[in-house]
Amino acid sequence: LDYQHVQVPFEITLWIMLASLAKIGFHLYNKLPPVVTESCLLIFVGLIMGGIIYGLNDRSPPVMDSDIFFLYLLPPIVLDAGYFMPSRPFFENIGTILLYAVVGTIWNVFGIGFSLYGICQVRAFRLQDVSLLHNLLFGSLIAAVDPVAVLAVFEEIHVNEKLHILVFGESLLNDAVTVVLYKLFRSFCEMPTIKTVDVFAGVGKFFVVGLGGVLVGLSFGFTAAFTTRFTKDIRVIEPLFVFLYSYLSYLTAEMFHLSGIVAIIACAMGMKRYVEANISLKSHTTVKYFMKMWSSVSDTLIFIFLGVSTIGENHEWNWPYICFTVIFCLVWRALGVLVLTFFVNRFHVNTITSKDQFIIAYGGLRGAICFSLVFLLPEFHRKKLFIAATTVVILFTVFVQGMTIRPLVDLLAVKRKRESAPTVGEQIHIRFLDHLLAGIEDISGHWGQYYWKDKLEYFNSKYLQKILLREYDQPKSSIVLLYEKLERKHAIELAEAGQLGHGPAHPSLLGFGFLCSSNDRTVRTDQKLEDTQNPDVLDNMQEILARNLYRIRRTGPAYNRHTLPGEPEPSEHAKEILILRHKSL
Amino acid sequence: LDYQHVQVPFEITLWIMLASLAKIGFHLYNKLPPVVTESCLLIFVGLIMGGIIYGLNDRSPPVMDSDIFFLYLLPPIVLDAGYFMPSRPFFENIGTILLYAVVGTIWNVFGIGFSLYGICQVRAFRLQDVSLLHNLLFGSLIAAVDPVAVLAVFEEIHVNEKLHILVFGESLLNDAVTVVLYKLFRSFCEMPTIKTVDVFAGVGKFFVVGLGGVLVGLSFGFTAAFTTRFTKDIRVIEPLFVFLYSYLSYLTAEMFHLSGIVAIIACAMGMKRYVEANISLKSHTTVKYFMKMWSSVSDTLIFIFLGVSTIGENHEWNWPYICFTVIFCLVWRALGVLVLTFFVNRFHVNTITSKDQFIIAYGGLRGAICFSLVFLLPEFHRKKLFIAATTVVILFTVFVQGMTIRPLVDLLAVKRKRESAPTVGEQIHIRFLDHLLAGIEDISGHWGQYYWKDKLEYFNSKYLQKILLREYDQPKSSIVLLYEKLERKHAIELAEAGQLGHGPAHPSLLGFGFLCSSNDRTVRTDQKLEDTQNPDVLDNMQEILARNLYRIRRTGPAYNRHTLPGEPEPSEHAKEILILRHKSL
Secondary structure, X not given: OOHHHHHHHHHHHHHHHHHHHHXXXXXXXXXXXXXXXXXXXXXHHHHHHHHHHHHHHOOOOOOOOHHHHHHHHHHHHHHHHHHOOOHHHHHHOHHHHHHHHHHHHHHHHHHHHHHHHHHHHOHHHOOOOOOHHHHHHHHHHHOOOOHHHHHHXXXXXXXXXXXXXXXXXXXXXXXXXXXXXXXXXXHHHHOOOOOHHHHHHXXXXXXXXXXXXXXXXXXXXXXXXXXHHHOOOOHHXXXXXXXXXXXXXXXXXXXXXXXXXXXXXXXXXXHHHHHHHHOOHHHHHHHHHHHHHHHHHHHHHHHHHHHHHHOOOOOOOOHHHHHHHHHHHHHHHHHHHHHHHHHHHXXXXXXXXXXXXXXXXXXXXXXXXXXXXXXXXXXXXOHHHHHHHHHHHHHHHHHHHHHHHHHHHHHHOOOEOOOOOOOHHHHHHHHHHHHHHHHHHHHHOOOOHHHHHHHHHHHHHHHHHHHHOOOOOOOOOHHHHHHHHHHHHHHHHHHHHOOOOOOOOOHHHHHEEXXXXXXXXXXXXXXXXXXXXXXXXXXXXXXXXXHHHHHHHOOOOOOOOOOOOOOOOHXXXXXXXXXXXXXXX | OOXXXXXXXXXXXXHHHHHHHHHHHHHHOOOOOOOOOHHHXXXXXXXXXXXXXXXXXXXXXXXXXXXXXXXXXXXXXXHHHXXXXXXXXXXXXXXXXXHHHHHHHHHHHHHHHHHHHHHHOOHHHOOOOOOHHHHHHHHHHHOOOOHHHHHHHHHHHOEOHHHHHHHHHHHHHHHHHHHHHHHHHHHHHHXXXXXXXXXXXXXXXXXXXXXXXHHHXXXXXXXXXXXXXXXXXXXXXXXXXXXXXXXXXXXXXHXXXXXXXXXXXXXXXXXXXXXXXXXXXXXXXXXXXXXXXXXXXXXXXXXXXXXXXXXXXXXXXXXXXXXXXXXXXXXXHHHHHHHHHHHHHHOOOOOOOHHHHHHHHHOOOOOHHHHHHHHOOOOOOOHHHHHHHHHHHXXXXXXXXXXXXXHHHHHHOXXXXXXXXXXXXXXXXXXXXXXXXXXXXXXXXXXXXXXXXXHXXXXXXXXXXXXXXXXXXXXXXXXXXXXXXHHHHHHHHHHHHOOOOOOOOOHHHHHEEEEEOOOOOOEEEXXXXXXXXXXXXXXXXXXXXXXXXXXXXXXXXXOOOOOOOOOOOHHHHHHHHHHHHHHHO
């Protein structure tokens, strides 16, 4: 037996296997009450495993290594989050998200830090040896909302899109603030005296760390897109580039002490649309599947490790400090959300309701990032107290808040996510309004969201697409793509029912119908025809749709401020007419 | 800048990136003469990189770590090879393959070892200090044909299936022999005296190492299949199990000093059909894609590392020893193939031609396995000579043999792989003949290949499928599956051409047609109807096919010795008739 030789890969594989089997187990065993979230169960499994290891070895089980967490477990989750981030609600609420992430986190850090320092001054608690700086350092690591924990809980409760993106976006973007403050206070702890210059340098670092991360991410993202231009002959390694470049962006950002999380999100969001257009459909399925798989395994491992690491002898218990930490975390977050939302609502028409505010405040879960940061603290005599307090805060937020948030969402009747995808009519209206608003902003000289979006779209179609896309074509409208997809689905259904070319069209397809003509630029939509199940009408519409498919395909976006309506190529046009004529005869 | 922190993952990612970019580069830059194979170019890139590192650092570049090679780079390639192994030709030629792999390798080891010992006795060469045992040890590592190198070359030259499987199968299965002989001679080198018992124990080990590997692999494979029964609710982690279990089988086999390569192949071949039936189509695409991607990256990295490791100061040059090594490798292999094939041909109707024998002998490429094994040798004063000789043999086989084999295949007009897939008619005939031969063997009491295959199939359908498959159904015949696939493809084509439900059926689909009835068990095939492009006939056939699809789907294999023809469920049957009636009205 030669265990030494294979130990490292063997144990890694076994841990992943345990995580996967645990996941399967929970999905099979569905007798648990619905409030019990998966993250709680996983931590519970981890606690049991930690207990077993502790009992067998009679010493503390290995704690989660911060390096393993930050270098291997966190990136897949953040990549997944960035790649599947719904970009529209994210950019619509970017101002609010940044306000929560930057100002909110600073508020929480200083609030928690100073008030804990106040607690330390009470003589009866015997905490006078904890300095203000150490309290602020602790505040900086405990204040940040954790993306992994938030994602795990919010994916299960299905709140409305805006609420979800506010909490989740904040948890992702506050990384830049946390990194800066944590490192700032850590270096202050080690400095003999602190000069005013250092404090100002710290403030300047915010921008460097955040914007630097975005820049690193975007440059890697665009390089990735550019690389996939040349993979046509060797499709099989296409998915690799998505993973390699985003991981490199994360590592590079970490190397320069920038925010890795921000970098990887920028990279994923930047490359997504170009990569998707360049790589084959199967490569894309692989990318999506592997991303989901990886992040789900990482997520499971993190919660199990959290549980395992909790058991052991590295805790120092002090009731007042730990209790007040939990209370201050809750109170300062609630206050911060209230105050910031007050300002946000003054400048927005579409306000954040008080119910939503409650869920934002209550959804501020802490997780593995705090845990890894507290273990990275330099050795000092109260480190074990900080570890204990962090563990309690994490367990409290994940168990108590995580398990009660779903009943609370039900009780308050918080607006839920709509289950159905937007109808074609809605899509058309949304696009129409976008162009309208961009035009209004342009005329009134207001540099608003739509103005910038339009400019960006122009820059994208004029330069980026030409450089980054292999086959630069007039992009297909999403409506046309949808129609093609439905038509294909319908065809497969027919083939499977053995009715190809014989039976009447499947009625479910005809729940929507539209006629889109590129020449007179009219868009007519007739939706929800389920009342008129008259087969003749349906047949007729199906006919029209099928006949017009060729022309629809060549339709560009309905309106574009920067291009004249392109002349259809005469030969193409003539050919098309000929085909249609021929068919109708 | 904090490079230390991210060094390990950063450098790994960069190496993979380099490998992928090199691969893209070769596919883009197609001005090279066609004889230059990818593996040669990759070694060349490695040589250049090694030279650069050597020039910059003024010390030897890092050699390929044997642990990294055996634990991380080799498994993906072997998994890919095992998973996509064409099982029919493999099992049809298993006897010949085993003969080449076991007897042939032993022949080569002792042949090369003893004749090199003879060379060492020549006083003028100054090699008298190399003992017989060391020569045999060297022979055991240099004799084995390398699967990675063989795959890289044979995938490009497209020889016929039998020839390919003979060389490739040998290169995979000789691992068990190499492992045993190498470890045996290594332990003999360290022993003071060698007893006869030790030699017999060594012979016994062959069976333990080989059969043990098969057992470990199969048990992990079946566990994997069993696990995927329960992943219905959590599709996203399905692909993971394929990789985890096969990797675990490899590691477990290595841990017990069994053949890891044999284990992972047995695991992959054992689980494939069950896993494929259990997991979703998208999961399967991901599995296939990732396997190909991983193995192709591993493969690229191995050749680059080979090049890099060649540069440096760990070589001792001795002209006669190195030249005679190359010559003996060629001569003994050629002799071995000739002698073994003589015996093989006496017992087979379908003989191996002399051209094929030449290619088998000439295609015995050496690669990274020899290279890793030679670095694993215990330190002794002639190790550097062995390293030099191994490097030269590898470079000689990969460059000279690898580059000339394609022109030789052209020159000798070796039978090529047929480009087209077998037609439906052929498939039916093959299956018919299989059943016929199984019946003949059964009646004549001969325990031949078909007899065992039939028994295995019976065991499979009676026990294994019921345990390992989620939805145990009468398995669909491959012909029906093909028909369904074509029908679906046709439907998509129609939908994309905008003719769904209107135009006549696509003629290309009707290149074949068949009618398969489950009741009277007749199979009629009408193939290659391209002459009769009469649309009426085609339409009629399309009609018959479409009408019969439902019934076809429920058809089991055309003949099964172990089951009675099952009664169709009456209600199902009635419903079906009703539907057909309804449609024809």
